[in-house]
Amino acid sequence: MNDELKYLSRRAATGLLTRREFVGRAGALGLTAAAATTMMSSAVMAAGPQKGGTLRMGLQGGSTTDSLDPALATNQVALMLIRLWGEPLVELADDGGIDGKVAESYEASADAKTWTFTVRQGLTFSNGQDVTAADVAETLDRHAGEDTKSGALGLLRDIKDVRTDGRNVIIELNNANADLPYLMADYHLIVQPGGGKSAPDAAIGTGPYVLKEVDMGVRFVAEKNPNYWGDIGHAQTIELIVINDNTARVAALQSGQVDMIDRVPPRTAGLVARAPGITVASTSGPGHYVFIAHADTAPFDNQDLMLALKHGINRQEMVDKILFGYGSVGNDSPINSSYPMFTETEQREYDPEKAAHHFKKSGHSGSVLLRTSDNSFPGAPDAAALFQQSLAGAGIELEIKREPNDGYWSEVWNNKPFCTSYWGGRPTQDQMYTTAYLSTADWNDTRFKNEQFDQLLIAARAELDLAKRTQMYADMGALQRDEGGLICPMFNDFIDAHNDKVAGWVENAKGFALMNSYAPVRMWVTG
Amino acid sequence: MPLIVKLLVQRIALGLLLLFLVSILIFAGTIILPGDVAQSILGQSATPEALANLRRDLGLNDPPVTRYLNWLGGLLRGDLGTALTSGQDIATAIGKRLGNTMFLAFWAAFISVPLAILLGLVAVRYRERWPDKIISAVTLASISVPEFLIAYVAIFVVSVRLRWAPSVTTIHDSMSLGEKLHTISLPVAVLTLVVLAHMMRMTRAAILNVMQSAYVETAELKGLRMFNIIWKHAFPNAVAPIVNVVMLNMAYLVVGVVVIEVVFTYPGMGQYLVDHVSKRDIPVVQACGLIFAAVYIGLNMIADIVSIIANPRLRHPK
Secondary structure (H helix, E strand, O other): OOHHHHHHHHHHHOOOOOHHHHHHHHHHOOOOHHHHHHHHHHHHHHHOOOOOOEEEEEEOOOOOOOOOOHHHOOOHHHHHHHHHHOOOOEEEOOOOOEEEOOEEEEEEOOOOOEEEEEEOOOOEOOOOOEOOHHHHHHHHHHHHOOOOOOOOHHHHOOEEEEEEEOOEEEEEEOOOOOOHHHHHOOOOOOOOHHHHOOOOOOOOOOOOEEEEEEEOOOEEEEEEOOOOOOOOOOOOEEEEEEOOOHHHHHHHHHOOOOOEEOOOOHHHHHHHHHOOOEEEEEEOOOOEEEEEEOOOOOOOOOHHHHHHHHHOOOHHHHHHHOOOOOEEEOOOOOOOOOOOOOOOOOOOOOOHHHHHHHHHHHOOOOOEEEEEOOOOOOOHHHHHHHHHHHHHOOOOOEEEEEOOOOOHHHHOOOOOOEEEEEEOOOOOHHHHHHHHOOOOOOOOOOOOOOHHHHHHHHHHHHOOOHHHHHHHHHHHHHHHHHHOOEEEEEEEOEEEEEEOOEEOOOOOOOOOHHHHHOHHHHOEEOO | OHHHHHHHHHHHHHHHHHHHHHHHHHHHHHHHOOOOHHHHHHHHHOOHHHHHHHHHHHOOOOOHHHHHHHHHHHHHOOOOOEOOOOOOEHHHHHHHHHHHHHHHHHHHHHHHHHHHHHHHHHHHHOOOOHHHHHHHHHHHHHHHOOHHHHHHHHHHHHHHHOOOOOOOOOOOOOOOHHHHHHHOHHHHHHHHHHHHHHHHHHHHHHHHHHHOOHHHHHHHHHOOOHHHHHHHHHHHHHHHHHHHHHHHHHHHHHHOOHHHHHHOOOOOHHHHHHHHHHOOOHHHHHHHHHHHHHHHHHHHHHHHHHHHHHOHHHHOOO
């Protein structure tokens, strides 16, 4: 690269030259605008975060009925607010490991039954109060207690006792669990003063920002927490606007009213990316769109019928036409390469002959009823229609029943024997399997009940030898893939977008969309 | 005038009865919907224990009739209660949203009503000539296109391309009146286009109807200027149907603009109501429903009273 360009990009990155001037002068030196922008952003990264400014985002999923109580958080907006004002004990790192947040360190006993988390020295809540081990213990108690409404309850059932010792919080488990730190990274488990028992929705925590204006389902403003311990939280002010309409959200980014948005519709993502100054970032993750059958309910208790359905789905076609390429093919397992101990298995392909063979063998006659709705995943009715056509190629008739969005999660999902749905995924195999594939799991939405699988799952938790554990998960994956009621055609990418007024995007961060919702606190405003 | 007072009292009493019936209907409707508020709050992540705990806390285990009577009792004491989902005081939350809705409706009406009537008068003056035809064609075209499409086109042209006005119209307290007006300029423009045609056509039709009468001919023969005849002699006699349509459209501006609110991300009552219906938050749905019904009934009552005052024949019923 020519020295003058380097000099210009450094000046631009440090704010001595405006972006427009830089692109213009780079153009005079024979560089295209696109190349100049790319160069500019790498120079911005190299220059490091800039402090101050206002970062604005438009997110989908907020509602007037939301609460600031982290126990009740279920959508992207609620999660994003939690990231601003609060922190869990530990957090997922970009590489899939674990970083300390409220806890500065943790260690396990040799049998993985007793875990000790040490609260960070000198940490204070945004109301000035010191963070103590008792606050952590009370927080866990609130989410795991008898009276809880917390969405994290399912994760915490195995805790036998929580006690404190100075700055240490000691957690005793009934059964060994090598993945406990991953459970503690759950976004519901935000450390609050006194566990948040007296004021669960006060939004007082240890996060990099403090909420200043709250208008539920509409708009939120947060200011930098001056006493924050860590090195994230670069913008002075963060403004969050709830924009549930897809077109309105994209328009807000295009017209410069917000700097970043989530959930760019896959159909238009390609067009959005072409607009000047806008970057569409797609992140592969553990989220997947599924067809779920109850493996213990006729006719889906028939292994051959299930195999007929599994061979009768065209996975690549779904990735191309439903996800518009923003995703990857599934293999009838909820686990993909985003999980730490993943083992590749043979890809199940669309094979109408095999499907027809198994269908004949199953002895099933007539059609199979599939229920779907618009909100079960974006494009679900279209995916159902594609499934219908690919099955027709094997001589199997699929009847599609369209259900209303309203009440789908209470009346159809986890209730009716065959329907469309989605899973956001979990950071570890253990969590994913425990949440939805253990015989006794509340959300065992495929009614997969396999004794051998359950035993392996419990044994794997206590196994600290990585190779053995990986093999166990591979065996479990095979059991679930061949005998389970899950037909998983695709893993969906998160598609977010931001403009060139903000920088610092990290590719393929683990967890949820928008860099596990850390994008606004880890990115910065370039001026 | 005592007749008017009697009429007013009668109408208000009937209105209250109607509101009472509406509240029963809304309550029954939300009970019939599948799922309850506890399930809706916890969503896909509901565990049986969490559901049971939440239901107990929210008092959902009481029979529906008890819940309705409790709510009615509160209402009679002027207490709308608190939202089941967020625990917020409903009156405070609605007050703000209602204020926003009224703000948008007011400015949309402020522009569209005089404009519609003026255009109607112009159309009558130049009946069957090019101004009439252009006005009719443009307004009928704008009412025939779905409002969300007009809104998206407006966003694309005015916000994304020209960058004259924002597409996200989230207004808040720290804005000045000028900023607020600039922010809501696009939704006001779209709403004006949506309601214009109906009022304009009715103005035109009602006045044309009167223009056939003998006294208008007399006025013409006297040599009065055409616009004077329309404004001074025809318009007062055509006011009743016009006021009716104006009131209907104003009611629409208050209660029917949820699509516009969603597209422009405007924090009004419509979005607030939809959020709570989908969460089965019955007290809020009840409160919103009552307010909407009251607005509708109230505006219709005003329309009736204006027509009676404007028409001496209705003032002295046989």
